[in-house]
Amino acid sequence: MEMAEWRQTILFKLQNRNRKETYCFQDLIAQHNKVFESANALRNENLHLSIQNEKLRVEGGGGSNSIAETRLSEEVQNLKQKLLSQTEELAELHKRKGENAQQIIDLNVKLQERDKMMSTKDVTIAESQSKIASLDAEVGMLTHANKELKHLNDVLRDEYQALQLAFNVLEEKLRKVQDENRQLVDRLIKYKAKDADRMNEENDNFLNDGSKPFTSKLSTFGIFRKRHAKMQKEIEEACRDTRGVGSDDYQEGYGPISQSTLPTKVHVKFDGHEGEVNAVKWSPVDRIVVTGGADRKVKLWDVSKGTQENKAILVGSNAGVMAVDFDTSGSLILGASNDYATRVWTVSDQRLRIGKEMEYVLTIADFCFVTDLH
Amino acid sequence: MANDREILREVWEGKLPVCFKLHPDEVVELQQPDPFYLMVPRLSYFPLVTDKVKKHFLKYVSNDKQDHEMWLEYNGQPMKWHFPIGVLYDFLVEGETETLPWIVMVHFDKFPETQIYRFSNKEMVESYFMACLKEADVLKHRGQIAANMQKKDHNQLWLGLQNDKFDQFWAVNRKLMEVSGESEHFKYIPFRCYLEDGYKQKLVRPVTDEGKRKTLQDLLKEMFPEKTMVNVKIHGMTPPLDTPLQWMSEHLSYPDNFLHLCIF
Amino acid sequence: MACPTTNQKTNACIGRLATAKRPKSAVLSVSWSLTIIMDTGFSYDTFEKCIQQMYAVSSSLLDGWQLENKESLDQKFLMKKQPLHLDGPDGTKFLVTFEYHIVYNICYGVPVLCFNIWKQDGCMLTLEEYWSMNANMNDSNVYDTLTQMDHPVLCRPFLTLHPCKTAEIMQPFLTKSKNLVVSWLSVVGHFVHLRLLEDYIKCC
Numbered sequence: 001m002e003m004a005e006w007r008q009t010i011l012f013k014l015q016n017r018n019r020k021e022t023y024c025f026q027d028l029i030a031q032h033n034k035v036f037e038s039a040n041a042l043r044n045e046n047l048h049l050s051i052q053n054e055k056l057r058v059e060g061g062g063g064s065n066s067i068a069e070t071r072l073s074e075e076v077q078n079l080k081q082k083l084l085s086q087t088e089e090l091a092e093l094h095k096r097k098g099e100n101a102q103q104i105i106d107l108n109v110k111l112q113e114r115d116k117m118m119s120t121k122d123v124t125i126a127e128s129q130s131k132i133a134s135l136d137a138e139v140g141m142l143t144h145a146n147k148e149l150k151h152l153n154d155v156l157r158d159e160y161q162a163l164q165l166a167f168n169v170l171e172e173k174l175r176k177v178q179d180e181n182r183q184l185v186d187r188l189i190k191y192k193a194k195d196a197d198r199m200n201e202e203n204d205n206f207l208n209d210g211s212k213p214f215t216s217k218l219s220t221f222g223i224f225r226k227r228h229a230k231m232q233k234e235i236e237e238a239c240r241d242t243r244g245v246g247s248d249d250y251q252e253g254y255g256p257i258s259q260s261t262l263p264t265k266v267h268v269k270f271d272g273h274e275g276e277v278n279a280v281k282w283s284p285v286d287r288i289v290v291t292g293g294a295d296r297k298v299k300l301w302d303v304s305k306g307t308q309e310n311k312a313i314l315v316g317s318n319a320g321v322m323a324v325d326f327d328t329s330g331s332l333i334l335g336a337s338n339d340y341a342t343r344v345w346t347v348s349d350q351r352l353r354i355g356k357e358m359e360y361v362l363t364i365a366d367f368c369f370v371t372d373l374h
Numbered sequence: 375m376a377n378d379r380e381i382l383r384e385v386w387e388g389k390l391p392v393c394f395k396l397h398p399d400e401v402v403e404l405q406q407p408d409p410f411y412l413m414v415p416r417l418s419y420f421p422l423v424t425d426k427v428k429k430h431f432l433k434y435v436s437n438d439k440q441d442h443e444m445w446l447e448y449n450g451q452p453m454k455w456h457f458p459i460g461v462l463y464d465f466l467v468e469g470e471t472e473t474l475p476w477i478v479m480v481h482f483d484k485f486p487e488t489q490i491y492r493f494s495n496k497e498m499v500e501s502y503f504m505a506c507l508k509e510a511d512v513l514k515h516r517g518q519i520a521a522n523m524q525k526k527d528h529n530q531l532w533l534g535l536q537n538d539k540f541d542q543f544w545a546v547n548r549k550l551m552e553v554s555g556e557s558e559h560f561k562y563i564p565f566r567c568y569l570e571d572g573y574k575q576k577l578v579r580p581v582t583d584e585g586k587r588k589t590l591q592d593l594l595k596e597m598f599p600e601k602t603m604v605n606v607k608i609h610g611m612t613p614p615l616d617t618p619l620q621w622m623s624e625h626l627s628y629p630d631n632f633l634h635l636c637i638f
Numbered sequence: 639m640a641c642p643t644t645n646q647k648t649n650a651c652i653g654r655l656a657t658a659k660r661p662k663s664a665v666l667s668v669s670w671s672l673t674i675i676m677d678t679g680f681s682y683d684t685f686e687k688c689i690q691q692m693y694a695v696s697s698s699l700l701d702g703w704q705l706e707n708k709e710s711l712d713q714k715f716l717m718k719k720q721p722l723h724l725d726g727p728d729g730t731k732f733l734v735t736f737e738y739h740i741v742y743n744i745c746y747g748v749p750v751l752c753f754n755i756w757k758q759d760g761c762m763l764t765l766e767e768y769w770s771m772n773a774n775m776n777d778s779n780v781y782d783t784l785t786q787m788d789h790p791v792l793c794r795p796f797l798t799l800h801p802c803k804t805a806e807i808m809q810p811f812l813t814k815s816k817n818l819v820v821s822w823l824s825v826v827g828h829f830v831h832l833r834l835l836e837d838y839i840k841c842c
Binding site for chain 1: 376380381384386387388389391408410411412413474475488609610611612613614616617618621626
Binding site: 456487488490491492501502505507508512513548564571572573575576577 | 793800
């Protein structure tokens, strides 16, 4: 190829271009890129180092010396191991804590159940206690009633015994009395016989004076008739002689038994009861009279002041009171009535003490207290 | 035959200093990224040289754009990467002198798919390059020489271009620059005239009907019959209008065997 | 336009220069799946005529094809927007809009079918996504056949059926069909969900 002008021009222009565009900038850009890359690399390294630095700082190390670093790294290793073991322990403890918490929960549950059971038991106990209390009360009541019944029973027994005793005593007395009576009757018969004999004798005497066999009898009769007429006269005199016998003249036991005078004048007259008065009795101690009437009442009268004073009315009988009596101390009053029962009242408070029934029908005419009657 | 080694060498050595800057709207880090400076060969294509650029700027872009295609823009215009770098520079930075380094904006967002090809890997660039080679050869030799090439020749061409290896590349490209036996010239001259809105191609023979060698002037007349004053730029310089077309095609072609002429 | 004349002259040149060669032979490369370009005799003018015809048919049928032109380049192409249902990989159907362009590729001298698929949210469907939904394209050579390439006129990325095999496809129709574009489209269209109505076939 010839070196044509155009070729030279082209070559020249190309070379120019290259000089301008390429060579100026080539080195510059190459250097720039190198610097850029190294800057990048350094930046990355810096980043790595700063990260490392942070790590080391956190772990407590800081030495830049290599030996120190190895020592530090050893320490770091140790610390890491310790930390690891610590964390393991911690995990273990946490686990145990969790288990304990679980146990606690279970125990709480059990406790709650037990509490519930206990509360139910308490409830039952309370119920039982209340039942017991009520039963006790019942028992108490029953024992009381039992006691009362026993008491009554005892009382009854005692009364029965007493009555039995009284009965015995009375039987004895009766026997005695009967014996006495018999004796007396015998004596009487004897005496009568004697009398008769005497009469006979008298009659005989009379008759002897007069006829003998019939006159003896007639004489007795005559004596009798004389004596009888004398006695009748005496009785009429006594009846006419209504001299009042005051209570001062009354003496216990001994007294003018053989000389009994009949009251002729009424000292006091009052209506004591609404109906018939069936019984009267003096108190052995005070000047109190107790009367029992058909109006079923027993009344106490105080006659110490000359007139009667109604001191008390003792009620309780269901039928007419037929007999009344005081005890020896004068504190109790015994009343018998047609309702087959006898009752005891205290004088002081006029309260019924005992009301007893007799088993057998008895229209009591008269009886006496026995001292140890209770 | 392309045996003016000096010229070929000068053409091959052409490199441009480019300053890649990430578009400020796409920066999500607190720090503005440093611009990336690079010497790029005029004869190469942008996708082959911008790996490092992408890597550098990808750190400063939001995470959802990490797998987006990078695209370049100058003066508001997206740059078609399938044009050689030198062509883009001559065409876009026309009339402005002393503007080196060339400041190019890097984008990751809103790829302008209607204006530039998508490319996801270097194989696409290679296939496009090969297609251009084929087309050029079709024009020059009706495709005969290219058809007879082996796969390893294609590889060698591609690797030579990629790695900036002049000898490796020209060892194979020489064959494509040979004229077929009887004729002393190519059938047609493979060229493109770049205008504002695209490029023009025509079937232009290197010789007249009489057999006279045609010059650049003739080509321009054929291409633009009504224009009287056309400025041509190739490889950053304006060749004399009496340069023969055949020689031009042999020596001043880009690696894809085309003459890329920027017309102003 | 210098192109058609250049093309014819090229043919003449080749005819003169390469007498020993057989310009109409097609050699398939095994390693590269590239067909050496053949003289299909398919110039831009022919292309333009074909698409004009198609546009006329489409207008009468209201099929939706639009004739677009880029003023500065004076290159015409056909465009059509069509909503379609595609089957997703999990069996669900969803609505997309296909935008088909039929453009003339200068280098290969053949028409190319390029398209974009828009989802309902405004995003484009990527190559991989479309691949997974298209049962027709079970071929493993994804990038060889369907790639993202610049629209020849609009210079924007479009999914394009690579033109390297187009010449081969068009070969049988060269003499028989009156509308090569329609013939070619009827072969390749259904790969990418493009259906041609019968009326178009009449053009051939």
